[in-house]
Amino acid sequence: MSQTRCLWCGEPLRFIPGKGWVHQDGKLYKEVRRQHCPYCKSRKIIDKGKTGLCLNCNSTFDLYYDDHCAMPDRRSR
Ligand SMILES: [Zn+2]
Numbered sequence: 495m496s497q498t499r500c501l502w503c504g505e506p507l508r509f510i511p512g513k514g515w516v517h518q519d520g521k522l523y524k525e526v527r528r529q530h531c532p533y534c535k536s537r538k539i540i541d542k543g544k545t546g547l548c549l550n551c552n553s554t555f556d557l558y559y560d561d562h563c564a565m566p567d568r569r570s571r
């Protein structure tokens with residue numbers, strides 16, 4: 495059986511009955527870690543677990559955000 499990959503990130507997808515296609519971590523949405531502060535775009539952020547703290551503007555924000563929904567790549571190859 496050929497592996498189905500996500501159209502957006504290329505990660506192999508898993509099929510969960512009743513739920514559909516999910517990423518390897520079992521989540522429909524791909525969580526992506528922020529590289530910049532969402533407010534001032536500074537890269538000087540520190541990791542506080544699930545939240546991030548910006549050293550530039552001192553704001554806190556969710557460090558991970560939902561980037562995209564799992565989408566099986568159905569292109570023939
Ligand atoms: Zn993906």
Ligand SMILES: [Zn+2]
Pocket residue numbers: 531532533534535536548549550551552553
């Ligand atoms: Zn900031």
